[in-house]
Amino acid sequence: MGEKILMKGNEAVAEAAIRAGCRHYFAYPITPQNELVEYMAKRMPKVNGTFLQAESELAAINMVLGAAACGVRAMTSSSSPGISLKQEGISYIAACRLPAVIVNVTRGGPGLGNIAPMMCDYFQATRGGGHGDYYTPVLCPSTVQEFADHAPLAFEIAERYLTPVLILADGLLGQMMEPVEFPEKTPVPKDQSDWCVGPWEGKRTSHHVINSLFIVPEDLEEKTRILFEVYEEIKKNEIRYETYNMESNPSLVVAAAGTAARVTKSAIDELKAEGIEVGLVRPITLWPFPSEAVAKAASGAKKMLVIELNMGQMVEDIRLAVSGACPVEFAGKAGGVVFTPEDIAALIKEKM
Amino acid sequence: MAEMTVNELYCKGCGLCVDACPKHIIAFAGHLNSQGYYPAVCTDQSACTACTLCYVTCPDGAITITK
Amino acid sequence: MKVVAKRPEALTDVRLTYCPGCLHGVAHRIIAESVDELGIKERTIGIAPVGCAVFAYRFFACDMVQVPHGRAPAVATGMRRARPGAIVFTYQGDGDLAAIGTAETVHSANRNENISVFFINNAVYGMTGGQMAPTTLPGMRATTSPYGRDVSDTGFPMRVCEMLATLEMPNYIERVSLLSPKEIVKAKKAVKKALKYTMEGRGFSFVEMISTCPTNWGLDPVSSREWARENMLPVFPPGLFKDRSAGAKPGAEKE
Numbered sequence: 001m002g003e004k005i006l007m008k009g010n011e012a013v014a015e016a017a018i019r020a021g022c023r024h025y026f027a028y029p030i031t032p033q034n035e036l037v038e039y040m041a042k043r044m045p046k047v048n049g050t051f052l053q054a055e056s057e058l059a060a061i062n063m064v065l066g067a068a069a070c071g072v073r074a075m076t077s078s079s080s081p082g083i084s085l086k087q088e089g090i091s092y093i094a095a096c097r098l099p100a101v102i103v104n105v106t107r108g109g110p111g112l113g114n115i116a117p118m119m120c121d122y123f124q125a126t127r128g129g130g131h132g133d134y135y136t137p138v139l140c141p142s143t144v145q146e147f148a149d150h151a152p153l154a155f156e157i158a159e160r161y162l163t164p165v166l167i168l169a170d171g172l173l174g175q176m177m178e179p180v181e182f183p184e185k186t187p188v189p190k191d192q193s194d195w196c197v198g199p200w201e202g203k204r205t206s207h208h209v210i211n212s213l214f215i216v217p218e219d220l221e222e223k224t225r226i227l228f229e230v231y232e233e234i235k236k237n238e239i240r241y242e243t244y245n246m247e248s249n250p251s252l253v254v255a256a257a258g259t260a261a262r263v264t265k266s267a268i269d270e271l272k273a274e275g276i277e278v279g280l281v282r283p284i285t286l287w288p289f290p291s292e293a294v295a296k297a298a299s300g301a302k303k304m305l306v307i308e309l310n311m312g313q314m315v316e317d318i319r320l321a322v323s324g325a326c327p328v329e330f331a332g333k334a335g336g337v338v339f340t341p342e343d344i345a346a347l348i349k350e351k352m
Numbered sequence: 353m354a355e356m357t358v359n360e361l362y363c364k365g366c367g368l369c370v371d372a373c374p375k376h377i378i379a380f381a382g383h384l385n386s387q388g389y390y391p392a393v394c395t396d397q398s399a400c401t402a403c404t405l406c407y408v409t410c411p412d413g414a415i416t417i418t419k
Numbered sequence: 420m421k422v423v424a425k426r427p428e429a430l431t432d433v434r435l436t437y438c439p440g441c442l443h444g445v446a447h448r449i450i451a452e453s454v455d456e457l458g459i460k461e462r463t464i465g466i467a468p469v470g471c472a473v474f475a476y477r478f479f480a481c482d483m484v485q486v487p488h489g490r491a492p493a494v495a496t497g498m499r500r501a502r503p504g505a506i507v508f509t510y511q512g513d514g515d516l517a518a519i520g521t522a523e524t525v526h527s528a529n530r531n532e533n534i535s536v537f538f539i540n541n542a543v544y545g546m547t548g549g550q551m552a553p554t555t556l557p558g559m560r561a562t563t564s565p566y567g568r569d570v571s572d573t574g575f576p577m578r579v580c581e582m583l584a585t586l587e588m589p590n591y592i593e594r595v596s597l598l599s600p601k602e603i604v605k606a607k608k609a610v611k612k613a614l615k616y617t618m619e620g621r622g623f624s625f626v627e628m629i630s631t632c633p634t635n636w637g638l639d640p641v642s643s644r645e646w647a648r649e650n651m652l653p654v655f656p657p658g659l660f661k662d663r664s665a666g667a668k669p670g671a672e673k674e
Contacts, residue, residue, distance in 0.1 A: 024501055050500040054493065055526035062490040062523070066497025069484050070464075070505070074497065088487050096484075197482035198502040201461045211467075211476050211485040355420065362426075366440035366633075366640040372600050389439065404424045408600040411444030412435050413426035 004179040009144045009169060010035035012180045013103060014043065016151035017075050020186040022101070023049035024074040026063035028056055030082045031115040032171035033105035037077065057082035061089030061102070068098040069210050071196030073155055073189050077103035079171070080113065080121050084129070090164050091130030095212035097227070099158035099192075101151070102136075103167045105174035108336035116336020117172035119258055122313035125168050126287040133224050135231055137238060138166045138286040142262045144178035146284075152186040157238055159190045161230050168286060170309065172259050172338065234288055241283050241290035244268060246297060248277035252352055253301040255294060255318045255328075257283050259338065260307045267344035278348055286314070291321035298322040305351050307344060308332045354402035354419045356394040362414035365389035369406035369415060375399045378406055427451035429460050431480045438545075440640020442597040442630040443471055446539050447478055449603065450508070453611035454481060459618060463506045464498055466491040468515035471545040475510050489520025492527035495534040506617050508535040514544045517553040517577050524579070531588035531622035535613040538579060538625065541632040542651060549635030553577040556650055561635070576654050580627050584660035590622035592661040596629040596652060598644045621664045629655055 007015070014036045017025070025040045037053070044051035050067075054060035060076045067074035078086065083104045093100050106121045108114035125138045137157050141147040147169050154165040193200075197208050214220035242261075245268050246253070256264045261282040268278045281297040283290050294317075298304050303326055306315040315330040322328050331347050333339055339347075356378070358369075363385060369392050370378045377399045380390040392414075394400060402419040426432075429451035437443045454460050460481045467475035469488035476483035486494040491509035498507050516524050516538050527534065543561055544550040551561040551568055554576045558567040580594045591613060595606035606628055613624030629651050631643035638646055 024497070026497060052496070052500065054496075055522050059490070059493040059496075059523055059526065062487060062493035063497035063500070065486065065490075066484075066494035066499075067501035068497075069494070070498050070501035072501040074501065089490070092487055197464045197484055197498070197505075199462045199504045200482070207460075207480055207482045209476050209483045209485075211483070213473060213476075213485055353420075354423070359426075362434055364439035368440055368640055368644075371641045387434075402423050405600045407424040408603050409445070411437065411440065411442055411448075413430055413444065413448055416425040417423040418420040419423045 002182045002184065004181050006177050007144065007180045008035050008175060008177050009147045010105065010174040011039045012144050012148040013151050013167065014039040016148035016182060017101065018043055018047055018049065019182055020073070020152035020155050021189045022073040022075050022155065023047065024067040024072050025050065025076065026052050026054050026060040027076050028054055028060050028078060028082060030079045032107055032117070032174050033077050033079050033103070036103065036105070036174070057085040058089065061086035064100050065089055065093050065098060068093065068100045069096070069196060070198045071192030075101040075103070077105065079105050079107045080109050083121065083124065087130035090136060091128070091132050091134060092212055093164045094134040094136060095132065096210050097162040098164070099155070099162055100164045101154040101158055101167065102164060103169070106168065106170045114336050115171060117170035117259060117338060118309050118334065118336040119170045119260065120310035120313070120334070121168065122286065122310065125166050126289070126317070134227065135287050136164050136166050137234055137288065138168050140168045140257045140284060140286050141173060142258050142282065144173065144176060145180050147173055148180050148182065152183070156187045161234055163230065170259050238285060239288050239290045240285045241281060241293045243293070243297060244280040244282065245272065245277065246279040246281070248279065249300050250277040250279040251302040252305060252348060253279040253281060253297045254305050254307055254348070255281050255314070256307040257286065257314060260309050263339050263341055264307055264344050266341035267348060270341060270345050271348060276349070276352070283314070289317045289321065294318055294321035295325065298325045301326055303351060304328045305348065306330045307339065309338060310334060353398070354400040354417065355397050356400050356406060357416050358392050359414045359416070360385040360391045362412040363389060363391035364412055365391055366411065368409045368411065372405045372409040374403060374405060375401065427455045429454040429480050431478055433477045435478055436474050437471060438634040440631070440633045440643065441471070443539060445597045445603055446537065446628050446630065447475065449607040449610050450510070450537060451479065452607060453614050456611065457614055457618065459506050459614070462504060463508065466495055466507065466509040468509070468511040470512035470515050472510050472512060472539065473546065489515050489518070490523055491515065491520065492523040492532065492534065492536060496527055496530070496532050499533055506614060508537060508614065508617070510537050511539070512545065513538070513540045513542065513552040513554040517579050525583070528583045528589040528623050528625065529586050531590060533617055533620050533622050535617045535624040535626070537610065538627040539630045540627055540655060541630040542576070543632050543635045545632050545635055554655070556654055578655060580625065580660045583625060588622065589625060589661055590663045591616050591624045593659045594627040594629070594655060594657045596657050598629060598631070598648050616664065629657065
């Protein structure tokens with residue numbers, strides 16, 4: 001591993017993407033991820049990559065569609081409202097089976113909300129925010145190091161399954177600085193010439209078509225069947241989660257992701273010092289959701305407490321996974337207000 | 353001797369070639385093609401000068417001209 | 420016997436799905452002829468819009484991509500940056516380019532993006548059944564301007580060439596007509612020139628083609644052309660609006 005560098009989350013994920021071979025980045029300014037855009041603007045020309053500021057987030061995702069259709073590693077990033085504008089494009093990219101990476105550094109919502117680190121885009125991210133039957137793998141980091149590690153991972157998953165992949169971090173993680181190490185080697189971009197478009201003299205005998213229109217229902221049905229076979233593969237191989245202090249087989253287990261999970265860990269450490277054992281299960285892939293791991297964590301517990309920086313979104317997936325094995329309670333903060341470790345410690349004591 | 357042929361698979365009987373031909377030797381055939389259109393047909397190949405105006409105006413790439 | 424004229428190689432052998440007499444087919448043919456003559460079929464990527472020409476991905480024999488409504492110029496931008504060696508053209512109708520896709524059109528032009536944009540203007544939304552388009556004429560009926568377009572309410576028909584010509588950078592902007600064989604021959608020259616400029620890296624090429632929509636205008640193909648000549652050409656006068664690299668040495672790459 002390389003040496004440690006102190007970096008903002010926004011810049012760490014950008015640097016990691018470049019080191020992962022991403023050479024085409026299209027985006028639009030929006031707080032709290034402007035540093036990601038600015039970093040790409042500085043770095044891409046130095047690695048003779050493409051940085052282009054588009055006229056809108058909507059245009060940017062379509063530029064990503066075009067670059068991905070040509071078989072190159074392409075990426076965009078934005079924050080909540082901007083990601084809403086990209087949804088139609090993401091639906092097309094999923095339908096056309098194109099690999100691409102989209103980073104959402106979330107902010108307070110709905111509407112213009114604010115620039116505080118709310119994580120209220122869980123539903124949009126995990127239920128396929130655009131139209132039609134599709135999902136996108138969603139990676140949810142909780143440290144700057146993990147945020148950086150998710151860039152090469154996202155490209156690898158995108159290319160392995162020919163799908164767009166979303167990295168869902170919040171404004172706090174984007175703005176926070178932590179030491180980061182970048183891996184020596186990262187996955188080499190896959191050769192996509194068996195399906196991509198672009199100059200093909202002497203390389204192939206016929207033209208390629210990339211399209212998501214299937215007027216005959218049976219054709220679209222078949223395309224969807226294939227897509228969902230891929231989703232089953234992703235569910236089998238790509239689920240990631242972390243557990244914390246579960247070896248103490250606690251009676252109360254917290255389920256939380258991203259920043260909420262990070263704050264919970266501090267609370268768990270504080271309570272442990274007071275002799276109170278609390279466990280944590282932290283989904284890292286929000287889709288495919290680690291249902292089995294959550295069910296397992298709940299099986300030994302008397303109660304599960306879901307903590308989110310929103311009014312309750314992941315709690316629904318948790319309830320589905322636990323399916324009654326133990327009561328599941330929820331505590332959330334809206335508006336971009338963030339729990340302190342003390343808040344969570346008090347909450348846990350109250351719920352014990 | 354020029355020859356103008358119409359591919360009945362493509363012709364939709366739109367009549368633009370009929371209008372375009374300076375020699376007025378294109379008309380609608382008496383039968384329907386598989387799509388239910390009366391396809392265009394050259395009525396006097398000997399008068400055809402291969403000027404290609406019918407080809408140029410045809411929206412369906414249905415016309416081939418040889419000389 | 421030598422073949423003087425036949426269906427171009429760059430068109431597939433699929434029957435076109437356009438209505439009888441619709442001039443989309445003519446636009447397809449002169450683009451395909453130009454691709455053949457310039458020998459670039461294996462380097463060209465065509466982008467199909469949403470609208471009557473959505474099925475263009477079946478009709479052209481070069482690489483084709485079908486994209487969201489109005490977003491073709493943005494997709495083309497991504498492609499061009501990813502594969503500079505590719506010749507990218509977009510094929511768009513008036514709803515796609517001048518309504519929902521206005522921002523993408525204006526900004527790709529403003530960046531002088533090295534792509535060819537072929538804009539088919541038939542003053543109506545064809546595929547969806549004849550609604551009013553940004554180019555629908557004053558007083559012209561459409562299914563969403565059933566009493567005739569009221570310009571005080573919905574604005575005057577949008578002259579895209581003139582609008583884009585006010586931008587500094589776009590390299591080549593021309594409006595042509597497909598309303599007669601003579602005009603089609605002239606339109607073909609413009610299309611071939613646009614693609615040649617793209618090959619030479621000269622930046623943004625834009626060719627607007629005045630076309631017809633017999634079905635939604637409720638006219639037969641021949642009288643549709645006459646109606647368009649009398650009513651559309653005065654509002655959308657064909658002409659050359661910008662040709663910055665005219666006379667420039669061939670092969671001068673876009674700086």
